[in-house]
Amino acid sequence: MSSLHFSASLPRKENQDASNGSRTATSSTTSVAPDHTQFLAWPYIDGRISSKHATIIAADLVHRIHVELQDGTESAFARLLQSLPLVIENSPALAAALECVLDTQALLSPVPYHQGNIDLKLYGKALRSLRVAFEDPKHRFEKTTLAAMIVMQRIEALGNFHGGSPHLGPSYSAFHVRGIGKMLSCIGPFPPEDDVLFHALANHAFPILLENVANGEKCFLNSPEWTSIFTQRQKASGIERLLYQILVVMVSFPDLLITFRNQDSKLISDPIVEEQAYTTSNRLRIIGRHLDTLLRYPCEGSAMAVSSLRPTCDISTIRNIDLLHVVIMHAIGCIVVNNMLAGMSSSPAEIADFTWRNVCLSKRLWKLQKSAKHVNIYPTALMLSFESAKFQETKDWIVQTMNELQNRTIENGSRLWTEEDLTCRCLMFTGRKEFVLEERVLNPMDSL
Structure with a gap:
């Protein structure tokens, strides 16, 4: 019994001939265009x-x-x-x-x-x-x-x-992310060992969070019933557990950013917000220390010390795909929290310290440009690193890399990223009042 085509080395259905308009069998080296x-x-x-x-x-x-x-x-x-x-x-x-x-x-x-x-x-x-x-x-x-x-x-x-349409894919992809979030919320908390539901949640928690942040919505995952699914999962490696710990921290971001925006707009004054931000920052720092230990092992990745070289001159490699996801996700979380803490601080020294931390995190992301180019959350990380770029060469490199990673070209009719677009998108994740939801210039999921 022959099977459906899934790679160049396997034939399409052989029991359908060309006379009825269906596709014919292919050899291991020949690709036949589908008949529509x-x-x-x-x-x-x-x-x-x-x-x-x-x-x-x-x-x-x-x-x-x-x-x-x-x-x-x-x-x-x-x-x-x-x-x-x-x-x-x-x-x-x-x-x-x-x-x-x-x-x-x-x-x-x-x-x-x-x-x-x-x-x-x-x-x-x-x-x-x-x-x-x-x-x-x-x-x-x-x-x-x-x-x-x-x-x-x-x-x-x-x-x-x-x-x-060249925009068909990304547009409908964003709609499906919203649908996945809605379906998970309707299904409700489930046993952590349900593989289908767990991987559905783990793989889409971050896109769902991005969608909530972009639309100024609270996240249904920010509850003990949902976060316990990550903490109680038994079938997980040590690196996967680090990733789940980061997700548990980040599910509070949409709610925290909403509160921070309202506070920044003088609509409310909530002293608890700063405490929550510092607590989140401390939890991410603990995870960061575990990451620094893992990154020193040759079997996991090369050393990730920060350097002053520009991104095109300094490359590091992480061979473990799970660890790579953890490093990128951790950097995203830290950059967002540091931006919030800098926005709440009135001390120039503290603001400078948070800015310096983000520069270090951004340089780590830039060094991973070859290892991480196939990771779907890397464009989001690059976008958040844009504010840390001090040289015009670095800014141009980020814009160019974003367009390359997402296959945005003039030839295929895609809208290209610009410096203005990335600056606007960075504001979305800072909670600052300069960001206005109605003025989003691109689809909120375009950075995925």
Whole structure:
């Protein structure tokens, strides 16, 4: 039994010939453009997806993940997918989404952009199946429907929509992030060992936080019931636990920034805000000491001492992908908190100290430009480091790197990042009153 196409070395369905307008089999070295003239047959049995068809998709998924693990390039997305073959059979929405992502070939890779071409027919089927799932009260808040939405978000964030609007992917990707957050809040706190729901939460907690910050909304994750899911997770390595500790700290950021903005606008005066910010800063410093210890081990990464060299001249490497995520996430959290503390301080010496800390964190991020270029949160970190850039050369490098990482070019019709855009976005994360929500110049999720 042949399987769906998921890499250049595997054939597409061989039981469909060119006479009915479907795609033909390919060799290991030949890529055939998809035929968009017809829909592939979608096998339903009594309103459910065919068991045989679901088995084919699940088998492809397992094999693709196995290949990825052998290459040593496991992505966070692949970790989520590892649990899905067991639940795919009764979910047409999930099966359709996975069929689309497997056809797109490279979306399981941690490398963003530039790779997968979306089959618009399979993409349309997946969206339609997801809509049907939402219209059915029995399936609306099932974890398989949530998983289908996550897969669609991945497709739209990283895929290449040939023949369509260049803004289609990022725009719908942002909508799906909001949908993922809404679904998780409706599902409610769950057992930490539920792999599908846990990886859905862990992989999207940060994008959800960004969306809340951008829209001035409180975050549903900022409660003991939700944070305990991270702290009670048993199946986690030491580095993963550090990442979860950072997420537990950062879920308070949307609420803290809202309060800080109101205080900065003289709408309220809450002395507790400063105490909360300092507490958050201290917790991040403790995590930072653990990170500094890990970064001294040759098996994890090279030394990360701060230097005065400009970013294009100073490169460091972290080989462990989980540790790389922790370093970037920790820097993001510290920069945001330091900006808040600097905004609340009236002491020039304290303000200078917080500014210096952010410069050190930013230089650490710049040194990781080669290791981190495939990490989806790295553009956000670069954006926050923009205020620490003292040389015009560094500012130009950040703008250029942001555009390259997100495949923003004049040729594909994308809007390019500018210094003004990055400055405005930095204000969004400081809580300062200069930032006005109505004046956002770009989609809040564009930095992902």
